[in-house]
């Protein structure tokens with residue numbers, strides 16, 4: 001062993017991108033959405049990704065989660081280089097090791113809350129760990145709603161189902177894309193508390209794209225993107241500090 005190991009040894013990252021570049025289109029329509037981004041998400045941390053509209057937040061998340069493929073560069077999830085996987089292996093990795101929460105909940109309308117929560121595991125043929133599942137259902141406060149269909153639940157309750165679904169399989173990492181974007185501030189705060197609690201109490205790793213400085217203040221770290229590059233980061237952020245940094249990144253014509 002080398003006596004001077006770096007503080008963040010490679011295996012301390014749940015996900016890591018090196019020189020990640022994504023180019024859409026060609027010629028006149030060519031857009032460099034990500035420009036040689038190198039970033040790591042440490043296990044057991046809650047990271048928020050912020051930046052002006054079009055700065056590459058969703059592209060970064062989609063590439064890291066294996067929903068989109070990089071033009072150049074490499075991505076590691078745990079110790080797996082995703083570039084070396086074929087489509088089937090990538091689908092399985094997404095299913096087994098990644099949890100997703102989307103702005104639009106994405107629940108299946110014909111299934112009950114409980115069936116939605118366990119669906120990814122049912123598809124994978126995995127038995128949920130009972131104690132874990134029950135603790136998640138308790139934590140998100142859904143115990144008395146498990147038989148309800150999504151249409152019988154409020155937006156906040158539907159998003160709680162989606163968070164429980166993302167956590168149920170104990171994924172290596174949860175990616176949340178604007179999870180509070182469709183919620184009133186009280187329901188949004190609940191969802192952020194659950195995500196925060198899954199990191200602090202359960203050791204989950206969460207990466208969340210958001211436009212909201214208050215939402216970002218629940219994270220351990222905020223990474224700021226502008227024009228496809230990481231331009232800044234904040235640790236232990238306050239909403240005020242995030243707002244101030246965002247103000248410096250947003251071009252005057254967008255204010």
Ligand SMILES: Nc1ncnc2c1ncn2[C@@H]1O[C@H](COP(=O)(O)OP(=O)(O)OP(=O)(O)O)[C@@H](O)[C@H]1O
Pocket residue numbers: 024025031032033051052053054055056057058059060
């Ligand atoms: N499928 C696509 N085809 C072509 N261009 C795309 C595609 N997806 C994204 N882009 C472009 O890449 C750039 C980054 O987009 P991205 O959606 O990652 O930004 P964002 O920061 O998530 O924006 P927003 O906050 O508005 O959601 C933008 O210029 C966008 O127009």
